[in-house]
Amino acid sequence: MNLSIGETERQRLARWRLSEELVRREIPGGWSHDGTQIATEPTALALLALRSSTWASIAAERGCRALILRRRSDGLWPAIGDRANVNFWTTAVAVNALMILDAEPKTLASSVDALVHGCPLEASWLVRLKFRFSDRRVRFDSRKYGWPWVPCTVSWVLPTSMALIALERAKKRGLVGGTQVETRLRLGTEMLIDRACAGGGWNAGNSFVYGVPLRPHIDATAIALAALRPQYQQPIVRSSLTWLLGCVQCPSAYSLAWLILAASTYEEVRSGITPTLAAARDRLAALVDDPQGIQDTSTVALAALALGAGPSNNPFEVNG
Amino acid sequence: MSTPVSRRIFGGVLLAGTGALAVHRMRSAGLVPDRRKPRSRVAILHEAVYSGRLDRMLTEGISLFDLDFRGKTVLVKPNLVESIPGAEVNTNPRLVGAAATAFLALGAGSVVVAEGPGHQRDTQLVLEETGLARELRERGIRFVDLNRDDIAERRLATRFTGLDHLWLPHTVLAADFVVSMPKVKTHHWAGVTLSMKNLFGVVPGIAYGWPKNVLHWKGIDRSILDINAAVQAHFVIADGIVGMDGNGPLHGTPRNLGRIVLADDPVAADFTCARLMGLNPLRVPHLAQAAEFLGNGAPERIIQLAEQLPRSVEPFAVLPEFAYLQA
Numbered sequence: 001m002n003l004s005i006g007e008t009e010r011q012r013l014a015r016w017r018l019s020e021e022l023v024r025r026e027i028p029g030g031w032s033h034d035g036t037q038i039a040t041e042p043t044a045l046a047l048l049a050l051r052s053s054t055w056a057s058i059a060a061e062r063g064c065r066a067l068i069l070r071r072r073s074d075g076l077w078p079a080i081g082d083r084a085n086v087n088f089w090t091t092a093v094a095v096n097a098l099m100i101l102d103a104e105p106k107t108l109a110s111s112v113d114a115l116v117h118g119c120p121l122e123a124s125w126l127v128r129l130k131f132r133f134s135d136r137r138v139r140f141d142s143r144k145y146g147w148p149w150v151p152c153t154v155s156w157v158l159p160t161s162m163a164l165i166a167l168e169r170a171k172k173r174g175l176v177g178g179t180q181v182e183t184r185l186r187l188g189t190e191m192l193i194d195r196a197c198a199g200g201g202w203n204a205g206n207s208f209v210y211g212v213p214l215r216p217h218i219d220a221t222a223i224a225l226a227a228l229r230p231q232y233q234q235p236i237v238r239s240s241l242t243w244l245l246g247c248v249q250c251p252s253a254y255s256l257a258w259l260i261l262a263a264s265t266y267e268e269v270r271s272g273i274t275p276t277l278a279a280a281r282d283r284l285a286a287l288v289d290d291p292q293g294i295q296d297t298s299t300v301a302l303a304a305l306a307l308g309a310g311p312s313n314n315p316f317e318v319n320g
Numbered sequence: 321m322s323t324p325v326s327r328r329i330f331g332g333v334l335l336a337g338t339g340a341l342a343v344h345r346m347r348s349a350g351l352v353p354d355r356r357k358p359r360s361r362v363a364i365l366h367e368a369v370y371s372g373r374l375d376r377m378l379t380e381g382i383s384l385f386d387l388d389f390r391g392k393t394v395l396v397k398p399n400l401v402e403s404i405p406g407a408e409v410n411t412n413p414r415l416v417g418a419a420a421t422a423f424l425a426l427g428a429g430s431v432v433v434a435e436g437p438g439h440q441r442d443t444q445l446v447l448e449e450t451g452l453a454r455e456l457r458e459r460g461i462r463f464v465d466l467n468r469d470d471i472a473e474r475r476l477a478t479r480f481t482g483l484d485h486l487w488l489p490h491t492v493l494a495a496d497f498v499v500s501m502p503k504v505k506t507h508h509w510a511g512v513t514l515s516m517k518n519l520f521g522v523v524p525g526i527a528y529g530w531p532k533n534v535l536h537w538k539g540i541d542r543s544i545l546d547i548n549a550a551v552q553a554h555f556v557i558a559d560g561i562v563g564m565d566g567n568g569p570l571h572g573t574p575r576n577l578g579r580i581v582l583a584d585d586p587v588a589a590d591f592t593c594a595r596l597m598g599l600n601p602l603r604v605p606h607l608a609q610a611a612e613f614l615g616n617g618a619p620e621r622i623i624q625l626a627e628q629l630p631r632s633v634e635p636f637a638v639l640p641e642f643a644y645l646q647a
């Protein structure tokens with residue numbers, strides 16, 4: 001296992017144990033969240049985490065096959081099992097992982113295309129009209145839209161953020177380009193900015209309901225910030241990062257791992273982050289001291305990624 | 321009374337009434353199964369605080385019902401949304417722990433507490449921040465995140481949403497005895513959130529997202545009916561010690577109701593809770609419709625095992641859109 005600069009012995013040991021736990025949890029065909037059904041998100045995250053571990057050969061052997069076999073003919077992935085609904089969040093997670101795992105570009109084309117063309121309900125003017133005149137208990141600009149969780153629903157922060165990360169990477173690798181993708185990237189970015197909570201940060205996607213400002217969530221804020229890294233000059237991005245960095249005492253490994261992964265993409269531009277991240281990694285290492293006690297495999301993988309993430313190997317870095 | 325309020329009352333009553341009439345016709349035609357029993361039982365217990373007395377109180381309260389859960393798998397489903405300091409959003413962890421312990425003490429084969437929060441994707445964070453994680457650790461009770469459990473397809477006998485199936489967690493489908501433990505609250509979309517609305521949390525985020533937006537677009541009242549027709553809550557323990565009125569379910573005001581409502585029928589439980597809230601259950605569309613096939617709402621079909629409903633109550637405050645519930 002490579003030792004990153006500044007990684008403490010405790011963090012190194014924790015990362016080793018987490019990777020070992022991922023190997024233990026593998027079932028034929030991939031990884032589940034917490035059961036026996038293969039799920040796309042933990043499979044993609046486990047492959048990414050094992051890629052830079054002692055067990056890198058497992059990731060190399062399984063390679064992209066584990067993910068590609070689960071893909072539907074329309075280029076989208078279900079979140080779990082073989083028959084559940086396709087899901088834009090898991091599709092974006094899988095596409096992002098496959099690019100990092102060096103999948104053949106031609107095998108990704110249909111999925112990248114499905115992301116570019118996958119629209120939420122607000123893409124229809126009828127639904128925009130409904131939000132404008134009938135459904136006014138929530139406050140957002142429905143002209144600015146991103147991606148839904150599943151087809152036939154409206155945009156939400158998490159699938160939009162992950163789709164932006166995946167498409168930005170695809171664009172940098174020359175897998176996609178043109179007006180249509182630029183429009184989707186712009187609209188998705190505008191939607192995230194529009195849905196930000198009043199004092200910074202993001203939740204599932206509603207910043208106001210019935211005139212009451214809603215609170216941000218750590219994981220949603222982190223993933224949105226990772227997607228908005230190219231927008232660091234925007235005041236709402238800066239204030240959201242400040243809010244996020246104040247959450248390092250969070251008692252959950254899942255949120256703390258996302259915090260580290262997102263905040264580390266801002267190390268170059270925001271002074272004072274490095275010691276905060278070091279403290280966060282130490283806390284995360286303590287929280288995941290017993291990896292077998294963590295129910296969700298995605299959390300095991302994210303924690304391993306967060307403890308090992310450096311400037312060159314953060315799978316959610318889109319600015320580099 | 322102002323004209324807009326009168327219009328709202330008329331609209332609300334019309335909505336609930338026509339919905340109930342439609343269900344009545346569907347039931348008469350044999351299109352929806354009638355799950356109502358001749359009589360349902362409810363016990364209203366007085367308790368002002370969340371204290372160590374709850375263990376004994378719930379053990380004695382549950383014993384009032386001759387329930388068949390000995391040796392079986394009991395699934396306790398609290399209402400866990402997110403932690404907001406100073407707000408009574410979630411079923412109190414002490415009450416959840418006391419319920420789990422009571423079922424074990426009364427002979428349950430195993431007890432699992434399970435929930436799938438609708439908006440907060442980090443279930444572990446909600447567990448830690450609400451204090452439920454510590455409560456369950458100390459009592460040795462297992463928790464299952466229903467948002468990430470394995471899932472299976474369940475065909476719907478009812479089609480209120482137009483969906484022909486729901487994906488549901490294995491843990492819920494495998495449970496022998498499901499206990500819904502809602503927090504007694506007003507709700508800015510559904511009017512009230514009680515034991516039936518609480519079952520929204522069994523629908524897995526992994527299949528539907530955070531939030532479970534498909535169900536919102538199909539209609540919350542209709543979704544509540546389909547979910548409750550697909551997953552039967554065998555027992556209810558409603559946390560009305562401190563409820564929430566006003567702009568529930570997140571930003572309302574704590575309301576000291578001082579009651580725990582136990583029931584062997586979710587519809588009877590919700591009708592009783594609504595009456596304790598000073599609201600007319602027949603004006604809540606999903607309750608009015610549920611009373612036509614899922615359970616009993618009429619007072620003459622509900623046996624009160626403990627104290628009777630009070631003669632008068634100070635109604636819960638509601639948003640202006642729901643003023644008709646108080647009339």
